[in-house]
Amino acid sequence: MLKIRYSLDLELTNSIRDMALPEELHFQVRNLVVKTKKGSVLTKGEIIAEHPAPGGGAYHAAVGGKVTGVNYHSLIVNCTGGDDVVPPVDVNSMGKGAELLRVLQGLGVGVSQLSGKAEVLVINGLNPEPGVSVAQQLLRDGREELAAGLALARRLLSPNRTVLAVPKGDEVTIPGAESVQVRAKYPYSLDALVVRAVTGREFPEDTRVMNVMDLYDLGRVSLTGLPITETLMTIAGNNYRVPIGTPVRHILTVLGLETHPGDSIVLGGPFRGEAIYSLDEGVKKTDYGLFITSSDAIPAVQDAACINCGECVLQCPARVQPHLISRCAEYERFEEAERYGLNSCFECGLCAFNCFARRPLLQYIRFAKAQLKAKGQGAQA
Ligand code: SF4
Ligand code: SF4
Known part of the structure; x- marks a missing residue:
């Protein structure tokens, strides 16, 4: 079996750094x-694409520039734009109904956990996977945004109880939420298990859960009125604010990270992330880390x-049968x-890893x- 580290405890040594802008963004x-076309000149924050499903979200240009290519997979923007930014939207002056949700969604906020009335709102403050420290960093350095995000989330959901789940031994708080300590070991950071630890129930219908990365984004939208155009990523032990669409090749070059034949580059975390097939691939909003793994350390699938060894069944925290599901x-x-x-x-990934x-x-x-x-x-994504 592979020897891996499941602890979610990490030491923060730096504040959040800004990733240098690339010459091109690859969305x-x-x-x-797609809401634009080849040859269009984009202003920073302008919408470029949206998901066809209701609540699916919208995607915006992280920088002004010209669209130089569009195909089924990607849209390329040459970052030649000036300092112009789309006009901000004052979401705090809006009522709390469907119109506010529609506007938030249009600004790139995931709203699936923000609709209806909730009895309990759980904020998942644990680092999502081993080696990723974005949650810890935001709880330390993003307190203004988290407070603004929580105020807006509470206005939308009117919960009777608001809980911030934090790693065991951590005393961090956000105004308006009680803190509950949760075991800082993977997979206990996954939303479903955090909710069970906080409420004692599995998939309760009256509970909503948001991670601190999404709460931070909501707070930024609340404070600035501008769409989300960046993601926070743990790369080689530091946390970077990376424009969405930044090609992986640019990140490797800027940070001087070397790769060798046979290495895989994974966007996301070591358990749930996805290996990329091209260094030109741009990062997505949900990519909270970048890892280079060698085939010696982690053999490729x-x-x-x-x-029929049964190891995946033993590992599965959802108590399902991964070997049979995969065969089907x-x-x-x-x-x-x-x-x-x-x-x-x-989707914890433990079955595949083991x-x-x-x-x-x-x-x-x-x-x-x-x-x-x-x-x-x-039902489930
Ligand atoms: S799928 Fe499960 S049972 Fe089959 S080999 Fe892998 S771990 Fe063993
Ligand atoms: S089936 Fe695999 S990915 Fe899904 S919960 Fe079980 S172990 Fe995790």
């Missing part, structure tokens, strides 16, 4: 509706047969995959969910 627009997904028997617990899986045969279990699970979602079935 990933696969499955999005392969198209191997399951040997492999042969496109998606409805059968649901019967083995597909929709209860919260599979002796190195089967791409998480990829199969995500594939099955995406196929069912496209058919209008399947």
